[in-house]
Amino acid sequence: MPSFDPKKITKIHQHLHSHLPSDPALRVKALETILVEKGMVKSENIDKWVEVYADDIGPKRGAHVVARAWADPDFKARLLADGSKAVDEMGFAGPASGHLKAVENTPESHNVVVCTLCSCYPFAILGMAPNWYKTAAYRSRVVREPRAVLAEFGVELSEDTAVHVWDSTAELRYLVIPERPARTEDMSQDELAKLVTRNSMIGTDRDLKIGSA
Amino acid sequence: MQQIDAQITPLPRLDDEPTFNEAWQAQVLAIAQNLVAQGTIAADDWSNALGAALRELQVDAESDTVENYYQAALNALETVLQVNCGVSKQVMDQRKSDWTRAYETTPHGQSVKL
Structure with missing residues (x-):
């Protein structure tokens, strides 16, 4: 005849149903x-x-900042001069985001952002950092071999394109202003914002195209 | 910081994964950012604690995962609370034991309370 310990059975039952x-x-x-x-x-x-x-809060906020910078040269000048203040104009400044510096891509130069220490990121305008941004692989490699990392993301840079790697801190975070795609002169800011990818504002995307976001 | 091999970590593949796999991962960042936002802990202190916790994990290519990142974030939060907010490890461990016991002894279907 099987024997059992009622206390033990009760304990097992409670454990199974406790959803610990x-x-x-x-x-x-x-x-x-x-x-x-x-x-x-x-x-x-x-x-x-x-x-x-x-x-x-996702990268849409950052995309609107970029679109406005493309469409409004005065705003772009203010954004490059003081990123936090310019973003504040749009009501997007958030607590704990540190100071924001905007860096602009040109045909001759490309910017890419990392936080080598931990994972500092301008989340008030870009939302949560993508998972690859937090990996030790990205944080170490993009500093040592930015072109190779960018190539993995599909960004092929010619040798004469300079690469600037910006290391974020708790006090200073970065927003990349990608180049405005060609043939977008007639687009509204809302339409332009839809072309801006999250990765392009971190620097792991470069050539934006109509319909690429 | 430690260096991770290029070949084994296809970074863009992580692009579409969810930011949080479990609620506690979001809660860790929420607690930390709330404490930073209200000035209870300095942004630098949080950043340095997280950086130190990530270094301590000593991840290799296989363990360079989101789960381990949040594990480090939790370790960092516990450290910051001990150093900057006077919450001892003993108090944390005791409270965790209290919750464990509450979950184990609360009948199924009832809300778990301390």
């Missing part, structure tokens, strides 16, 4: 509840941040 979160999920839950108790964060602010950055 993963170890990191429990650690985060612990941190959040400690910080809420201490009055250092509010749960609703955490939830709101996740909602906004997961869903609402």
Whole structure:
């Protein structure tokens, strides 16, 4: 006759049905509840941040900044002079984004952005950083061999095109202004913004085309 | 920083993957950025802690993953809270144990509370 320990069975049953979160999920839950108790964060602010950055804020904001720079030379001059201030004009400045510097691609030069230390990124205007941006491979290689990394992304640069690699920090982040594609003179800013890819604002995309975004 | 072999890491292939695979990954960044935004921790301190945590992981080409990135971010957040906010590891571990117990002892269907 089979025997069983009712306490053990109860324990197994509870365990199976407890939906115990993963170890990191429990650690985060612990941190959040400690910080809420201490009055250092509010749960609703955490939830709101996740909602906004997961869903609402994406590279569209940056694309509108670029489109306006293409269409409005005065704005472009202000953007190049003080990126944070110019972006603030459009109501896109966000907290914790640091100072923003805009760098412009030309036929003779290409800009690409990295954060070699961690993953600093202008998320207030570009949304969350793409996964490759956070990898050790990108963070180390784009500094050592930018042309090879860019080639992997499909950006083939001629030898006489200069490459500038910008290393972001907590205090200073970068936005690449890609070159405006040809035959877009009649487009509105909204139409232009649709041509701007996220990667082109990081520098891992270069030749934008009509219908490429 | 450590160097990763070119051949084994096709970066553009990661382009279309979701930014967060699990809710806790988003919550780690949300907590950190909220603390930075309100000035509880300095942006530099967070950046340096994350950089140090990423270095500590010593990833190779195979472990250079998003999961490990967020694991480092969680380690960094715990470090920053210990160093800058006076939250001890003991308190964190105890609270995690409390939650584990709450999940294990709460009958299915009921909300889990401490």
